Amino acid sequence: MSSLEGKGVSDLSGGAVGVASFRERFRGSVLCSGDAGYEEARRVWNGNIDRRPFMIARCSGVADVIQAVALGRTNGQLVSVRGGAHNAAGHATCDGGIVIDLGPMQAIRVDPAARIASVQAGATWAAFDREAQAFGLATTGGTVSNTGVAGLTLGGGLGWLMGVGGLSCDNLVSADVVTADGRFLRASATEHEDLFWGLRGGGGNFGIVTTFDFRLRPVGPLVLGGMVIHPLTHAKNVLRFYQEFVQTLPDEAEAYAALMTSPDGVPVIAMLLGYNGSLEAGERVLAPARAFGSPLADLVGPMPYTARQSMIDAGFAAHGMQRYWKSGLAPALSDEIIDALVDGAHRFSSAMSAIALFWIHGAATRVAQEATAFGTRQAQWDINAIAQWINPPDTDGHVRWTRELWGAVEPLTTGNAYINHIAGDDRPERIRSSYGSNYDRLVAVKNAYDPQNVFRLNANVKPTVARSAP
């Protein structure tokens, strides 16, 4: 019998019900070890995270979320919250606790006249983009289409529209939230403003968002996008060019870079380019990157917005592959950083591994630091070393590759990270400093909405008014 099996949970009339009764009253499905579907349901994007929750509560709606939160709170049980399950540190799952799985809650409603999308917390960016693009609309969303809208938005949200539209969280208009004490609140600029502030960059610390309302903007349906690919042997020159090229770009343009292995086994560096405006203007703005050097391939051209939103899916989308990820922020790509990254790429421990660089700029950097909880608003690179492999026994070698590379790169960064890319073995002080000057205010919001730290499997903001649950 699990520690939870014999315990009661208060029902709405103040009585006590056990887990069997919880199952009966829950409209979604409840999966425990041994139940059909449990093994599949416990898997997350990062297959190196192999945890066995006591229960996976697959919520069908807000009532289920309230009930699952009550079960966890009443029993002092570890709770994890699962949206799209992409968090590389594995925060969406836990050993022995309750996974509150929002996956079945996928409804999306677009109001084309008001340019607002209401999106339930289990939706992926693929589903969101499909619905919004039916009306030629979009908001800043992730670059891999099966990433969850929920976790990505709550941590900030970097994507192809951030130069013109800011981060995903900057486009949040309101959110429905189930708090740790079971209240159902609407957070917006005029309701529970402190909570609304914290939800925009503070991660899943303050409650479970059941629905997000986003502001939309006209995009596409055709946009310019694609990759310019060079051999890895030219990577240092390409990155030096790229570092200068991005400084010239208008808000409409996006330029990321990736060191990786091509599908036919050739180590390469790719500049990933996009433009959010007329195709003609995009051709002009992106021309220098396409004219530079002697690329192996120039794959830039007009494409549907939804195709650009999934153009790097092939490298990263598969759930269950083994992964280890290190990440950090740097205001410039110094020669030392470029040397360390390229040296690391020459020693890739797997042809599936990659080093990815996001350039954060434009509207995303013009929001005042204190306007939202997002920690670091300056123009900078988000640098990611991502090891991917198939066989669990090979883990040590791939983790070693990542740590060696990161050991060389991290001292050259700010020391902080984008909180959605923080690794499971990162130090708590690094989490704290990555929230920047917003940390103390985040603690105040945490104290107000989750003083017992019920929601602690995340880039955790520790409350100071009550002792954390063990």
Ligand SMILES: Cc1cc2nc3c(=O)[nH]c(=O)nc-3n(C[C@H](O)[C@H](O)[C@H](O)COP(=O)(O)OP(=O)(O)OC[C@H]3O[C@@H](n4cnc5c(N)ncnc54)[C@H](O)[C@@H]3O)c2cc1C
């Ligand atoms: C392949 C890949 C590509 C990525 N690309 C991008 C990118 O382009 N841009 C970018 O910004 N990030 C990107 N990320 C990082 C991504 O933002 C984080 O992994 C994020 O946590 C994913 O959200 P999720 O809902 O899928 O994750 P989950 O693992 O389900 O959730 C992560 C955490 O978010 C919180 N959470 C989730 N849902 C809720 C909710 N409804 N209410 C309260 N808390 C909740 C919980 O703390 C949870 O543990 C990428 C990650 C991967 C693996």
